[in-house]
Amino acid sequence: MEDQDxxxxxxxxxxxxxxxxxxxGAALVGTDGRIDWFCAPRFDSPSIFGALLDAERGGVWxxxxxxxxxxxxxxxxxxxxxxxxxxxxxxxxxxxxxxxPLLRPHDEQHRQRxxxxxxxxxxxxxxxxxxxxxxxYGRARHRTESGEGEVRFISxxxxxxxxxxxxxxxxxxxxHGEFELGEGDQALFVLDVGEGAGGETSAAGPLDTxxxxxxxxxxxxxxxxxxxxxxxxxxxxxxxxxxxxxLKLLTHEPTGAIIAAPTLGLPERIGGERNWDYRxxxxxxxxxxxxxxxxxxxxxxxxxxxxxxxRCLARTGADEEPGPLCAMYTIDGDAELPERELTHLEGYCxxxxxxxxxxxxxxxxxxxxxxxxxxxxxxxxxxTGISHTAxxxxxxxxxxxxxxxxxxxxxxxxxxAGRQRHTYSRLMxxxxxxxxxxxxxxxxxxxxxxxxxxxxDAMYRQxxxxxxxxxxxxxxxxxxxxxxxxxxxxxxxLLIMPMVKFVAPRDPLFLSTMDxxxxxxxxDSLVFRYDPAEAPDGLDGTEGTFSICSFWWVEAxxxxxxxxxxxxxxxxxxxxANHVGLYAEQxxxxxxxxxxxxxxxxxxxxxxxxxxxxxxxxxxxx
Numbered sequence: 289m290e291d292q293d294x295x296x297x298x299x300x301x302x303x304x305x306x307x308x309x310x311x312x313g314a315a316l317v318g319t320d321g322r323i324d325w326f327c328a329p330r331f332d333s334p335s336i337f338g339a340l341l342d343a344e345r346g347g348v349w350x351x352x353x354x355x356x357x358x359x360x361x362x363x364x365x366x367x368x369x370x371x372x373x374x375x376x377x378x379x380x381x382x383x384x385x386x387x388x389p390l391l392r393p394h395d396e397q398h399r400q401r402x403x404x405x406x407x408x409x410x411x412x413x414x415x416x417x418x419x420x421x422x423x424x425y426g427r428a429r430h431r432t433e434s435g436e437g438e439v440r441f442i443s444x445x446x447x448x449x450x451x452x453x454x455x456x457x458x459x460x461x462x463x464h465g466e467f468e469l470g471e472g473d474q475a476l477f478v479l480d481v482g483e484g485a486g487g488e489t490s491a492a493g494p495l496d497t498x499x500x501x502x503x504x505x506x507x508x509x510x511x512x513x514x515x516x517x518x519x520x521x522x523x524x525x526x527x528x529x530x531x532x533x534x535l536k537l538l539t540h541e542p543t544g545a546i547i548a549a550p551t552l553g554l555p556e557r558i559g560g561e562r563n564w565d566y567r568x569x570x571x572x573x574x575x576x577x578x579x580x581x582x583x584x585x586x587x588x589x590x591x592x593x594x595x596x597x598x599r600c601l602a603r604t605g606a607d608e609e610p611g612p613l614c615a616m617y618t619i620d621g622d623a624e625l626p627e628r629e630l631t632h633l634e635g636y637c638x639x640x641x642x643x644x645x646x647x648x649x650x651x652x653x654x655x656x657x658x659x660x661x662x663x664x665x666x667x668x669x670x671x672t673g674i675s676h677t678a679x680x681x682x683x684x685x686x687x688x689x690x691x692x693x694x695x696x697x698x699x700x701x702x703x704x705a706g707r708q709r710h711t712y713s714r715l716m717x718x719x720x721x722x723x724x725x726x727x728x729x730x731x732x733x734x735x736x737x738x739x740x741x742x743x744x745d746a747m748y749r750q751x752x753x754x755x756x757x758x759x760x761x762x763x764x765x766x767x768x769x770x771x772x773x774x775x776x777x778x779x780x781x782l783l784i785m786p787m788v789k790f791v792a793p794r795d796p797l798f799l800s801t802m803d804x805x806x807x808x809x810x811x812d813s814l815v816f817r818y819d820p821a822e823a824p825d826g827l828d829g830t831e832g833t834f835s836i837c838s839f840w841w842v843e844a845x846x847x848x849x850x851x852x853x854x855x856x857x858x859x860x861x862x863x864x865a866n867h868v869g870l871y872a873e874q875x876x877x878x879x880x881x882x883x884x885x886x887x888x889x890x891x892x893x894x895x896x897x898x899x900x901x902x903x904x905x906x907x908x909x910x
Contacts, residue, residue: 299637300324302554303881306362306371307534309381309389309540311402313481314550316340316885317371317386319362319867325348328446329400329482331540331547332619333642334424334568336448336481341553341642342633347422351384351712353377354414354466360892364868368511369533371868372502380411382469393514394541394686400481405500407587408469415469417477418463419450425630425644429838434460439463444469449480476500497782509625515859519585527862527893530869531891532584535577538888544592545619546574549873549884553630555639556831556874556883563639565646566873566884568625570616571656572700573889576664580892582666583899590667594674597660603680610652611692612685613660617649625649651698652707655688658716658723662788665723668731686724690743693717694750702782704826709767712757712781718747719788719803751790756797762804763797777823778808780815780837782843787896793847802844813860814875815841832874832882836863837891838848845902851908854901 304390305316305325312555313333315326324339324346353375361374370387385405390398406415423430423443425661430443439458441448450456454475467475472519481707514536520528533825549566556562574593581589600621614623627647635642657874661682668674674682693714721744726734754767757776765779784799786793809816814833838861845854864875873883 299340300634301880302885303870305866305870305885306364306373306386306868307537307870307886308369308386308388308402309537309550310390310398311539312398312400312549313535314537315372315386315388315402316551317362319360319373321351321373321375321384322535323386323402323404325548325551326402326413327567329483330425330619331538331550334428335426336379336421336423336446338422338425338633340551341630341636342426345422345426345632346420347405347426348420348752349479350376350416350418350420352416352465353379353382354416355379355842355906362767362867364530365508367515367533368508369527369537370507370511372407375412377411380413380471381409382413383407383409385504387504387722387875388509389395389503390510391503392510401503402479403482403500403503404479404683405504405511406475406477408471408473410471412470415475417452417454417456417465417467418462419456419464419477419479421448426632429463432461432463434458442816445483447482449482449502450477451480454479461834474700479895484707484846489734515583520583520899522898523905524858524862524898524902527865527869528584528895528898531894532541532581532586534870534886534891535581535888535895536586536589538577538886539589539592540593540619541621542619543567544594544596545617545621546577546589546593546888548573548616548889549887551884552644553639553642554636554872554882554884557639557876558637558882559639560828560831561639561641561833562827562883563635563641564648564884565625565627566887568616568646569621570650570889572653572659573892575659576890576896577892578663579666580895582670585893587671594664594667594671594678597664598675598678598681601685602677610650612688613656614649615651615656616646623649643875648698648702651702652695653702654689654693654695654697654713655700655710655716657685658719658788661686661720662902664760665727668727673726679727683735686721686740689717689720690739693743693747698844701825703823705824706826708765709754709769711763711767712763713777714747714751714767715782715785715788715790716756718751718790721747722789734758736854748790757777760804765818777818778805778807779818779823780805780834780840783815783837783840786847787840787843793844794849799848802848805841809837810841811877813841813857814838814864832876832880834874835861835887835890836893837896838864838875839890839897843893843899843900846904851901851904854897855905857895858901878904 300318304319324338339348393853417529433440439450454467456463552565554562627645629641635640697711757764760776765777766775802836815837817834870886872881872885873887
């Protein structure tokens with residue numbers, strides 16, 4: 289990882305970051321030693337360090353050598369979420385150990401801390417530290433107070449206590465310090481987060497080395513104990529387990545919610561307007577995450593999310609708009625996510641607008657009903673089983689769906705060009721009803737089976753008759769319009785048809801669909817979700833390839849019997865991960881990571897593709 293004067297550029301590439309977290313919040317650490325994204329005390333709280341979205345006004349925590357850096361390296365302590373960043377210089381080598389302590393599951397005494405330990409591995413080096421928080425996305429004023437071994441940053445809503453064994457000069461809302469380390473020496477920085485202006489976050493004074501060692505060792509032990517529960521022992525263990533750790537890092541442990549990504553505003557095209565806030569619970573993403581975690585044996589997370597979902601559904605009603613189930617919710621299960629522009633922020637590399645909140649929460653996305661019910665079906669089959677209350681709530685939801693499944697909607701890709709008759713939404717509506725029928729039969733649960741089956745079959749026939757385009761030889765994005773021209777737009781979301789058991793993976797109709805998608809949407813191993821030129825989505829500009837679709841392509845190849853092609857495609861797709869195995873939402877044409885980072889959707893698809901391909905390779909004796 290060459291330096292190439294990266295420290296002089298205001299924005300690192302998105303891929304040049306690692307993720308740390310404590311199952312409540314998360315931070316991005318750049319390969320240049322900067323923490324340029326950190327929201328606290330929760331994932332969806334306003335940013336404290338937000339230089340990722342505005343190099344001047346966003347706030348940053350810098351730790352870097354004062355001499356020229358020859359190269360930089362970044363990696364995780366094996367089987368953990370502790371991130372190591374190394375600086376190699378002519379004078380020596382130092383490493384920065386970044387982590388947010390986690391000592392035990394569901395710890396009622398948990399304190400949110402961001403720990404940075406700097407260790408001189410060889411030689412000696414002089415370094416610079418700058419801690420410049422900008423609270424509330426850089427909008428809130430704060431004052432600084434210095435004490436023995438600590439600096440406090442105090443606003444009306446938040447108090448940050450920075451403790452260090454380095455002498456720090458605090459002024460103008462920041463803290464600065466220079467320090468020298470000889471071989472074997474270390475310096476320690478700990479930032480405690482507390483709500484309100486009272487500052488009741490920690491005892492005064494710096495941590496000693498022994499306490500820092502205990503936090504480090506305890507956090508390593510926490511992550512390794514969690515990962516030991518994985519049942520996956522396949523060929524791609526390192527990538528699968530890093531994806532599992534990433535999904536866990538995106539879990540809000542106190543509630544069981546699973547967020548889509550820890551960032552907002554990262555662009556799908558540099559300089560473009562497709563910049564969204566992903567720090568919320570997408571029912572779709574969380575349901576797929578639930579599936580991926582269950583595949584690896586992490587049933588506790590599945591049970592916690594079903595508990596969150598049960599509480600969320602209890603607050604909804606069939607008469608609500610756009611329906612009893614919204615596309616996304618806050619961590620607390622609130623569907624009100626007003627979208628606003630943070631006009632004072634310039635955006636990543638000038639990509640504006642920067643949006644907080646997400647108006648797509650109030651879109652009609654009929655596909656979420658299928659994704660939700662399918663995940664609960666799997667939990668009911670392989671987990672502890674759903675409760676009477678959960679079944680009652682699901683039956684109420686299905687009753688609404690039976691009346692509304694043939695409506696136009698915005699569907700999976702959340703377009704802003706108006707509602708359409710999306711094939712994918714019909715597919716997942718079919719999944720919702722079909723899985724409800726299965727659960728009712730398996731458990732003997734009360735259900736109007738005859739009515740449900742009639743509706744399920746009507747959905748199936750509609751997809752087969754109106755979702756198939758004979759000229760294109762493919763299932764297409766939207767159903768044919770009886771009063772107008774038929775749709776011939778391809779959509780990579782339809783690659784999941786055999787995964788949800790709608791068609792057999794070697795059905796000629798699906799194989800033909802794969803051929804059409806390969807010809808038009810697949811570039812080597814990378815897959816575009818659709819062509820905006822053919823299907824305008826209400827936004828300007830283009831976007832990169834969609835990483836979840838790339839892994840869906842691998843799984844479609846696997847299920848259709850093209851195992852060697854699938855293996856090659858998977859290995860190629862792995863090359864687009866960043867240096868620590870993380871993926872953003874999209875990959876650009878030159879291999880750059882684009883969109884919010886890291887994204888749960890991508891990592892869950894990686895897990896599913898790898899697990900299924902492992903099984904097929906074993907069956908083939910390859």
